[in-house]
Amino acid sequence: MRRAFIAAATLILPLALSGGPAAATSQDTPPSVTAQATSAQAAQAAGHPGTLVAQGPDDICGYTNRRPNLQRGSEGRAVRQAQCYLNQAIGTNLAQDGDFGRATRNATRFFQECADITVDGRIGAQTWSFLSFWANQEDAPFDC
Known part of the structure; x- marks a missing residue:
């Protein structure tokens, strides 16, 4: 019994003295969270969506939920989804033909420039994330 009391006191006392777990200050916010918030605010000010989310249940394009890396020469349902x-x-x-050709590569590069992300004409994790979010916005398409 005495050991349990000492163990509980060892855990509770520092929390009580520091103001509890909810006593975090703005100094406790990780720099990456602050940077994401600033980036989102800048994107919204520019008229672009500012928050990234995964594909939801009401996805505008229903070819596939796979998100493989795509580049010129890729084919299939994932390319149709990207198109x-x-x-x-x-x-x-x-044309949503499932062929990642020159037109799809050029459109991908244009989108990447518009979204202010890495411009390489390929669709990887970052581009998928932005594409999924932008395409599923009520006020899409966006002007670049």
Whole structure:
């Protein structure tokens, strides 16, 4: 019994003295969280969506929920998904044919420039995240 009391006191006393676990200050906010908030505010001020989310249940394009890395020469349902997202996000008029050709690469580069992310003409994790979010916004397509 005495050991249990000492163990509980050892855990509770520091929390009580520091003001409890909810006593975090702005100094306790990790720099990455602050940077994300600043980036989101800047994007919203520029008229672009500012928060990243995963694909939701009401996805605008329903070809697949897979998100493989895509580049020129890629084919299939994931390419159709990306082409649909590009059409929805920035108003491109790509054929949703599942062929990642020159037009899809150019539209991808344009989108990446517009979103202010790495411009390489390939669709990886970062581009998928932005595409999914932008395409599923009520006020899409966005002007770049």
